Amino acid sequence: MLVFAMRRTLQRPWIPFPQTDCFMTATLTPLFNRDCLVNSKVVPQERLGELKDSTPLLADPIALRKQLQQDGYLYLKGIVKPQHIEAARQEVFARLAEMGELKEPAHEGIFSGVSHRDQRVSSRGEFWQSVSEGPHLRHLTHGEDMHRVMDLIMGEKSRPHDYLFLRAGVQGRSTGLHYDYPFFTRAHDQVYTVWMPIGNVPVEQGPLAIVEGSKKFKDLIDPMNGFDVALDKSRKATLSQDALSLATERNTRLLSRNFEIGDIVVFGMYTLHGAFQNHCPLQKVRLSCDVRWQPAALDVDARYFGKNPGGTTGAGYGELQGAKPLTDDWHVR
Numbered sequence: 001m002l003v004f005a006m007r008r009t010l011q012r013p014w015i016p017f018p019q020t021d022c023f024m025t026a027t028l029t030p031l032f033n034r035d036c037l038v039n040s041k042v043v044p045q046e047r048l049g050e051l052k053d054s055t056p057l058l059a060d061p062i063a064l065r066k067q068l069q070q071d072g073y074l075y076l077k078g079i080v081k082p083q084h085i086e087a088a089r090q091e092v093f094a095r096l097a098e099m100g101e102l103k104e105p106a107h108e109g110i111f112s113g114v115s116h117r118d119q120r121v122s123s124r125g126e127f128w129q130s131v132s133e134g135p136h137l138r139h140l141t142h143g144e145d146m147h148r149v150m151d152l153i154m155g156e157k158s159r160p161h162d163y164l165f166l167r168a169g170v171q172g173r174s175t176g177l178h179y180d181y182p183f184f185t186r187a188h189d190q191v192y193t194v195w196m197p198i199g200n201v202p203v204e205q206g207p208l209a210i211v212e213g214s215k216k217f218k219d220l221i222d223p224m225n226g227f228d229v230a231l232d233k234s235r236k237a238t239l240s241q242d243a244l245s246l247a248t249e250r251n252t253r254l255l256s257r258n259f260e261i262g263d264i265v266v267f268g269m270y271t272l273h274g275a276f277q278n279h280c281p282l283q284k285v286r287l288s289c290d291v292r293w294q295p296a297a298l299d300v301d302a303r304y305f306g307k308n309p310g311g312t313t314g315a316g317y318g319e320l321q322g323a324k325p326l327t328d329d330w331h332v333r
Contacts, residue, residue, distance in 0.1 A: 036256065038277060041244055048253055048255075053076075054074045055078065068153065068268070073267035075257065075264075076266065077262060078263075085262065087136040088141075088198055090136075092131060095130075095131045100112060100116040101116075109199070109284055110285070111171065114327065132322070147160075159300075161304040162309050163303070164289055165320060166289045167287070169275070170278060174277040175274045176242065178237045178238045179272055180292075181225075182224065191294045192292065194264055195290050196265075196291070197259040199261060199287055201259040201288065207259050207276060207286065208274075210265070214271055230314075239272075
């Protein structure tokens, strides 16, 4: 019954990028038809690759799990319904528009270049928690569609973290390379990240990039074992080396996609990843969300569960990049 339900979910119309998307004015390159940037440098073609589409394997759960173990990630299409994505997107963008951070109409997600967030809310953390707990967003990230696919991937009942990482990245923003292990493995390492674009996210808006073969980088993984970023203040989880330099040095590729509505990427704690730089000339905001999932039968890390979860450091939603006004730079952990 589970596989049948997944097949029905995948029967959706193709949704093209609207004509107002960034790529209509971006520089064309062969792979993604637009440039990928790391620290304002164009990533050469030989250092780029497409995330492998594992959607057909939803009909074969054993092969699906084998693919996840082999590659360290699964790229899946059509998992969540377009109407749920659009509702969540409009909900979040409406809140950002209230802070003066988006131009009207807000649903287009165009950065205004200013923010009145600190003048209009008394607490950044409380504001961002209220945005992150919006009913349409939660229906998207924690709804039946996601439970169904994560149960299938894990081969057992799954459970999401209550605490989620919602990001609105403006032009110039990016995320450095890191493994998720230092953040989420205090109880165990059977935790999976689901990265979800909330809308179409072409590569010039700075989506997720995974380092090919990185689950086999023992020289990076072995020293990381036992590292808890909240307990050990002497080191950072983010690598000092940027994605382009690392990919060149190790003769590997940065894998990504021009993400479309309904796409998700699932990966484990030992997959090195980051996000390309948003260089959309139209000033479009990249909206995405990370949620961690685990087998329901396993112990939980209390920091990420409950009505008011403390998050990684205990500061709640105030510790997140999203809690900052869109005009503020992002921090590095």
